[in-house]
Amino acid sequence: MGTLLVSGDERRAGAEIVQGAEACYEHSVNHLAELGFPKGVLPLRDLEECGHVRETGFVWMRQRAPFEYYFKGTGTRVSYDREVTAYVEKGKMKRMTGVKSKQMLLWVPITEMSVVPPDGKKIYFKTPVGIGRAFPAAAFKEEEEEEGALQG
Numbered sequence: 001m002g003t004l005l006v007s008g009d010e011r012r013a014g015a016e017i018v019q020g021a022e023a024c025y026e027h028s029v030n031h032l033a034e035l036g037f038p039k040g041v042l043p044l045r046d047l048e049e050c051g052h053v054r055e056t057g058f059v060w061m062r063q064r065a066p067f068e069y070y071f072k073g074t075g076t077r078v079s080y081d082r083e084v085t086a087y088v089e090k091g092k093m094k095r096m097t098g099v100k101s102k103q104m105l106l107w108v109p110i111t112e113m114s115v116v117p118p119d120g121k122k123i124y125f126k127t128p129v130g131i132g133r134a135f136p137a138a139a140f141k142e143e144e145e146e147e148g149a150l151q152g
Helices: 021-035 140-151
Strands: 016-017 047-053 058-063 067-071 076-089 091-102 104-107 112-115 122-126 132-134
Touching: 016 021, 021 047, 021 058, 021 076, 132 140
Parallel strands: none
Antiparallel strands: 016 047, 047 058, 058 076, 067 076, 076 091, 091 104, 091 112, 112 122, 122 132
């Protein structure tokens, strides 16, 4: 992983950039673990590029095409755009873009997710208007086994 400067988007200046599906998947899974999230919480597919600006916490993951995923453990359908971005810190992803959850008949953007202290057994998802919902972290650990089968 080398440090590359990306022109045209100041948020990405000085980023560590990883390219290729296998390298991006491994990088993303490791980064989620460092932040304290189960790897199944962001089941992105066919990743082409991911990056991290350590100085600001800005991250992005670009996949080949947008897709929807149904989380069995939470009974929730989630849509992922071609690119998902966030500002990250231990136990939290803020100012997220590219993620929407289907609530009844509407797609609602998810702008933040955080591990609920002190035990980290729940993950809280928040919308732009501040409304949110918590789910057991274990629901996303179950997804890990399925994702591993899809990746491998």
